[in-house]
Amino acid sequence: MADILDLTVLEAHDAKMAGELSAKEHCEAWFEAAAGDELNAYLWRNDREGEGAAIEVQQDWNAPIAVKDIFCTEGVPTTAASRILEGYRPPYTATAVAKLIEAGLPILGKTNMDEFAMGSSNENSAYGPVLNPWDRERVPGGSSGGSAAAVAGGLAPWAIGTDTGGSIRQPAAFCGIVGLKPTYGAISRYGMIAFASSLDQCGPLTRTVSDAALLLAMLQGRDPLDSTSVGIEGGVSLPDRENLAGLRFGVPAELARDAVDAGVREVFERTLEKIEALGGEVVEVSLPNAEHGISAYYVIAPAEASSNLARYDGVRYGMRAGGDGDLTEMYETTRSEGFGPEVKRRIMLGTYALSSGYYEAYYGQAQKVRTRIAEDFTGAFSAVDFVVTPTAPSVPFKLGEKTDDPLAMYLNDFFTVPMSLAGIPAISIPAGLAEPEDGGPQLPVGFQIAAPAFAEQKLLDAAYALEQGIGFDARPNGLGGADG
């Protein structure tokens, strides 16, 4: 048997079934691995004593899991990587996490992220950036950077994150793992700290498509505490498709042009060939409004965020500053000191977009674009089964490279935002390696597949067949696998 940490969750499960591995051994190995975090992937680790529930490993327990620090966990620090929630311990647990605990998954820890999930590089954390396990001078992507780095870097067998405009898929691509953003409403948002409520969705970050299916099966479902949740009818089972015969993959003409690094384009083209080799058909589709996705997204998401983040006022929980003066002073000081610059930028953008006299021109218009984009996808799915794109325009960039240029940073979400606006499921799978434009060792490239709403099973089946066909087995330096 291979090293415990090299096993995917499904492989470990099989080993346990075969009596080659005990649940205790499996858990212990991962708790020990997580304790060696050098990537700043965890904001809080479960040391199994002191705060947090004591973890007594039980025989029938499943693989332990890392949870993005955006999910409220009763009694355990939950900060969304913001100063303003420093010291906050929620009095309740998010539905998604409660489901994992109920399924017997011990929580390894809470992972680092961009503050309130706003960012594409994990550099917006109040607690320092997460390092990419492939190259520690580079970003792991964001906002679920801690979860992605933990899974890629051998600090967790799997993790959950959240995706608002690409926050699961882009870091999964940057870290060479699988990341799935389910259909909006597939998984309960209750207890997930809100960034942009109409876009936020929980999802798995895993080593393989099969593990993503396992995790999705546990997480999905209607939750009476979330009015917008519906679950996935018929549930989710392990994917087992062997080829792509009879499936049509659409490449959107509008998204396939410029602004994509040569290395990324090459991997993308190679993957399209692989699809054809597996019996799938690749055609061009049109998503005429998709290129306006970023513009619409960066109005809608900040608008909702400006309202969602207004509750952090220092009155009831979290950080309070300037409490000796009057009310306004307390609000202003608490929020000035508690929020980081990107969060403040988006609060201001969003407040402006919703203000009287500007609402129609910004928020109203953005919602119209959003509807158009959703219609574009509906149209495309009448001709193809899936829409495919590169997950991100580049391989991971260097820490600090884009921090002074918000627009360049926002463009990282170019391929992932349209699906978020349409509310449809999309998965990023590792498709190969490419050299960064600025030189250095090869880095992972993600391939994004999007499907119609609630077609998760079909999406996972196809992604699984393609994954098997690609046979990506590279791991960051020092970890098992072909390049290990």
Place this chain on the structure above:
Amino acid sequence: MAELEAVIGLEIHVQLATKTKMFCGCELSFGDEPNVHTCPICLAHPGVLPVPNEQAIRYALQIGLALECEIAPWSIFHRKNYFYPDSPKAYQISQYDIPICGRGRLGDVRIHRAHLEEDAAKTIHVGSSGRIHGSDASLVDFNRGGTPLVEIVTEPDLRGAAEAAEWARLLRETVRQLGVSDVNMEEGSLRVDANVSVRPAGSSELGTKTELKNMNSFRFLQRGIEAELARQRALIESGGEVEQETLHFDPASGSLTSLRSKEEAHDYRYFPEPDLVPLAPTEEMLREAREALPELPAVRIERYESELGLANDVALTLATDPRTAGYFENTVEAADGIEPRVLANWVTGELAAALRQAEVEGGAADSRVSPPALAALVRLVQEKKISHGSGKTVLAAMVTEGGDPAEIVEREGLAQMSDSGELEAMVEKAMADNPDAVEKIREGNGKAIGAIVGAVMRDTKGRADGGEVNRIIREKL
């Protein structure tokens, strides 16, 4: 200068008497220790989501139907954003452009809309001012935060302070009878704000309005509006202009102080609440709401007038309170055939007087006189078994001891004399005893007959029918 006409619209907040809050499972309460009915949702902890209270939606539908509103096939919630400690999310979940209830009417006043929202928490400002400015500290009690509210907005159809207060009373009675709210103004489960403006009589344009807040009784509502109308009239008559502002009414001094001017008005940055799906009442919910609807005062008043032929003031007295109305209708049913108008006069006249006389607390419905007993009594009078006067005597007994009127008549010997031989003998005796009166009648003085009738009535203790006595006297002459 033309006379200035008052133009008044009301905004009424009704706290719904549901078991739990609008968007979480916390119990509703009044007067409990502060901050005991709270949870992560109504304290707006990170990550929580609202789930609408189905009972509140049903109650809102009942209010909408009672006000003859158009019910929206689907409506949406909006966020109303503002920073204040009474609003833990820093936004109130309310409805904006598509409310659950659209245009309607109650009495003569058109309803503009009625929508669902959540109440704010209660803030208490410590210090001499009692207001946030100048207070030493502010305390927040989140027990009230999240209580379901229906906000009812009228069209500016009211033309005077008294009229506004009277209409507000009708609204309160209507909502009370739906059983969806305690409608207690002092406890704040019914809160009425007024939009007040004036314009030259006959004009169809609206003047600049001001909004009056904090009038926690109908009397204060009327006084507040009166004070504001006087202020606006004086202002305009002296060549000034009314400025749009929100005013706070101080019932102690009767004065109005400005809370905020138009410039200081909030920009609430309304946008659709993404945490909630559209509210689409099912056919079944609508049917159930319709079926749960009792007959309401305005409808009943109208029915008493048109179907039962009652005068408006009598209909108003009987129909406003549902228990009095029920008493009256049970009496009508038991009386089978007696004109409702006659029964109505007994309930509002003789019975009310008898209750007052006996100093009995409460109305007809609380009295010892059951509707069938009252009906039986009126029947005895109608059928001339007893005189009207005896009827009142019997009723006085019924009010204090209850019981069957026929038995009381029997016991007290009040039955009208039906044996005409006996009555004839008594008339003859009375004529013999009063020869002067007989002489006067014969001389053509009709009024003199009263003396003889009176004597007969005295002798019979009122059991004789005055008409019959008259007839016999004239026959004898």
